[in-house]
Amino acid sequence: MKRPPKVLALFDTRTPIPPEQDLSAELQTVDWQTEANVLVALGELRVAAEHLVLFDDLEVLNQKLTQFAPDVIFNLADQFRNNRALDQNIVSFLELHGLPFTGCGSTGLTLCKHKAISKKILSYHRIHVPGFTVVARGRRATRPRRLKFPILVKPLKEEASYGISQASFVETDEQFQERVQFLHEKHEQDVIAEEYIAGRELYVSVLGNQRLQVFPIRELVFREVPPEEPKIATYRAKWDEEYRKRWGLQNQFAESLEPGVARKIITTCKRIYRLLTIDGYARIDLRLTPANEVYFIEANPNPILAAEEDFAQSALRAGLSYAQLIDRIMRLGLKATRT
Ligand SMILES: Nc1ncnc2c1ncn2[C@@H]1O[C@H](COP(=O)(O)OP(=O)(O)O)[C@@H](O)[C@H]1O
Ligand SMILES: [Mg+2]
Numbered sequence: 007m008k009r010p011p012k013v014l015a016l017f018d019t020r021t022p023i024p025p026e027q028d029l030s031a032e033l034q035t036v037d038w039q040t041e042a043n044v045l046v047a048l049g050e051l052r053v054a055a056e057h058l059v060l061f062d063d064l065e066v067l068n069q070k071l072t073q074f075a076p077d078v079i080f081n082l083a084d085q086f087r088n089n090r091a092l093d094q095n096i097v098s099f100l101e102l103h104g105l106p107f108t109g110c111g112s113t114g115l116t117l118c119k120h121k122a123i124s125k126k127i128l129s130y131h132r133i134h135v136p137g138f139t140v141v142a143r144g145r146r147a148t149r150p151r152r153l154k155f156p157i158l159v160k161p162l163k164e165e166a167s168y169g170i171s172q173a174s175f176v177e178t179d180e181q182f183q184e185r186v187q188f189l190h191e192k193h194e195q196d197v198i199a200e201e202y203i204a205g206r207e208l209y210v211s212v213l214g215n216q217r218l219q220v221f222p223i224r225e226l227v228f229r230e231v232p233p234e235e236p237k238i239a240t241y242r243a244k245w246d247e248e249y250r251k252r253w254g255l256q257n258q259f260a261e262s263l264e265p266g267v268a269r270k271i272i273t274t275c276k277r278i279y280r281l282l283t284i285d286g287y288a289r290i291d292l293r294l295t296p297a298n299e300v301y302f303i304e305a306n307p308n309p310i311l312a313a314e315e316d317f318a319q320s321a322l323r324a325g326l327s328y329a330q331l332i333d334r335i336m337r338l339g340l341k342a343t344r345t
Contacts, residue, residue, distance in 0.1 A: 014076035047332035079107035108339035109286035110307030147186035161195035221320035229254025
């Protein structure tokens with residue numbers, strides 16, 4: 007009989023942790039929820055699982071790869087030396103080693119992380135994207151005339167809504183310049199400024215390498231936000247429970263989408279996934295306008311995998327238990343052909 011696969015779960019950390027340190031305390035915290043959930047799931051599957059925490063020491067990773075000789079890396083490391091832009095480099099390192107890993111390869115991660123390049127590719131293929139401009143650090147923040155207010159000013163390469171607050175929504179050139187400067191200086195980030203697309207906020211979870219499965223669509227609803235106010239998944243809107251309660255923010259399954267619209271969303275998301283060379287699993291964030299136009303906002307390869315988050319919830323609704331989902335992701339990682 008074939009032996010069960012050896013799986014190395016690879017985690018990141020914001021502060022260095024000695025490789026031999028016991029993680030039980032960390033795994034109890036919200037910050038480590040995904041890691042904890044995945045370890046439990048791997049425990050339920052017929053695999054030999056070990057884990058390693060990566061801060062910036064590739065030597066430790068090399069040693070582990072030699073000693074344990076995993077068949078596949080379950081990749082949950084999306085920052086290196088506190089830098090979230092380096093997730094693609096971690097994966098590139100695994101690609102250099104010729105090691106199978108879960109989730110998205112380096113090209114997909116690179117294209118999706120750059121919020122301007124991904125939009126250029128998609129707009130070439132006639133997928134609706136918001137009008138945008140990039141203002142690199144050291145550049146003057148002047149708004150091109152073609153870009154119409156209201157505008158949302160965001161870091162060019164971030165995630166989890168870092169740097170996005172209500173003040174990101176700007177309606178005058180003065181506010182525009184102020185916010186761009188703030189992101190340049192305080193967040194040390196280049197900036198993308200996008201036309202604000204009013205509409206429903208939809209999250210579409212996709213699983214697969216070649217053959218793609220799209221799970222039931224989720225929506226962030228802004229129940230208590232007055233109709234004329236901007237509706238934005240800001241940092242607080244995502245992570246501050248009290249704030250979410252106050253404004254009636256809730257992640258739920260998208261209700262009453264017309265069947266034709268739902269089909270259009272599914273086809274569009276599969277095209278986006280392929281055009282951005284994503285593999286493994288991803289969550290695609292969209293806006294659906296009152297006229298039922300589908301606008302691309304962002305693609306998130308390797309989205310948060312915690313059991314209670316949108317991706318796993320969507321998979322569950324499609325009939326995949328959490329352990330089954332982790333199993334599918336692991337097997338897709340084993341089979342991926344990237345380089
Ligand atoms: N062009 C836009 N129009 C309307 N809302 C937007 C736009 N861009 C971003 N948003 C809002 O801001 C949120 C975060 O933006 P996003 O680009 O996904 O950043 P992050 O990568 O940090 O999640 C989105 O989920 C959406 O609510
Ligand atoms: Mg997002």
